Amino acid sequence: MRILSLLFASLFLSSAWAQTGYQPTAENLTARKTFQDDKFGLFIHWGVYSLLSSGEWVMNDRQIPVHDYEKLPAFFNPTAFDAKAWVSMAKNAGMKYITITSKHHDGFAMYDSKVSDYDIVDRTPYKKDVLKALADECRAQGIKLFFYHSHLDWHSPDYYPRGRTGQNLGRPDSGDFNKYLTYMDTQLTELLTNYGPIGGIWFDGWWDQQAGDKADPRKTKLDWHLDRTYSLIHKLQPATLIGNNHHVAPFPGEDFQMFEKDLPGQNKTGFSAESEVSQLPLETCETMNGAWGFNINDRKYKSTKDLIQYLVKAAGHNANFLLNVGPMPDGRIQPEFVKTLGEMGQWMQQNGETIYGTRGGPVAAHDWGVSTAKGNKVYVHILNWPDKQLSIPALSGKIKSARLFADKRPVKISQSAEGIVLTMPAAPADDAIDTIVELDM
Ligand code: H79
16 A cells, blocks of 8 residues: 555656646636547548558558659549548547648648648649648637657658668768758648647657656657757647656646547557656547558448547546547548447437536546446446446545436435445346446535
8 A cells, every 4th residue: 555655656756757847827827627528539540651551650561662652642632522421420429620731751841831742742642732721721610630740750850860760761871850840840830820720739740759768758869859849839839738748747738638549547559658647638549440541451340339438537547648540641531430430429418417517536437337427427437247236445535426328317325424326226237338427426
């Protein structure tokens, strides 16, 4: 027990320490709260890699030299892209924000950049700025827009010294890293100047330069100058939330913390071992099959039930859920994803009240499920539970009444200092996704 409390104390101290020297503005703090209330977002991985339908790492995986990869943009002509259809799909799924790749690791900009011609407007037959169309449509439909921007770059010769990935792609063994950082900051300036209010910047690829120091996992071989980039973003748009998928404890200037394919505190992927859970707003991201970028051979579709349960678990862990689609090269989203998202939206229409605007807890996550809370309500989400009765730990404060959220039938409560026993009006159906008990406190 003492060891445990020491552990918690040190976790708390280190996350507090990680944020020293950064004072978020009032509008940033308000945006954080709205972000936490929003709970559910759409992640979009789309780029010229989508053409090869083997995911967004294909350049590195197949060791395609820059010179050859540069042939791809000429084939990219997403004539079926319809910003309105994408945003409506997200909205109907119950999502409140979209996070799209402005530039992935391949270095190709999906918008009209002026500091490079390696972008969708200058190099593709399509010639249109899809981020602009999406930004306009998001604003029209009241959905926030975030940009995923890769720190590492497999295309720029100035991304040198190279990191753990993208080693053998035919680039010269020289380059000016500071020039690269200026280029990246200038591209970010474009994104935060020309597309209206931006909800956040979602960085990825910091780990490419990680030093691999076990004693200090936050050490990098090169200085990313995060302070410079972060203060630039906050100066351009104070309410823009910065998150960085570096898998270590947050750095000063970051406004939310994400976990890739893991709930906060878990480490199923192996990426999250050093990701201490901070006090910042949290987010977890997942794929609908196994791929981020379009992969025609990936049929491991997660069921609607699994994805809804993941969303509920995320909320119970006090985290948002960012659910990914990889659109096809013609600009459409594959029908399997559209169908599942529609079904999730129906569930959210009925049950969103127990998710939106809540915070995780007060009952810690168990095998049977999780809890969420809002105002004087506690929602007990029973995800995996075969009986009519369920014991949960004691809560601070007395429960005034309890009922099933779905049909308001009363749930019998017996409370003692040891805990609470909930007795349902009936046993749950075998295929129940989430039996929600609403407690009035
Ligand atoms: O954009 C999607 C992926 O392309 C990207 N993040 C999601 C949101 C991603 N990049 N890498 N990964 C996911 C897997 C990361 C693997 C890592 Fe490593 C393990 C990074 C550091 C250790 C592989 C091995 C890369 C460097 C060493």
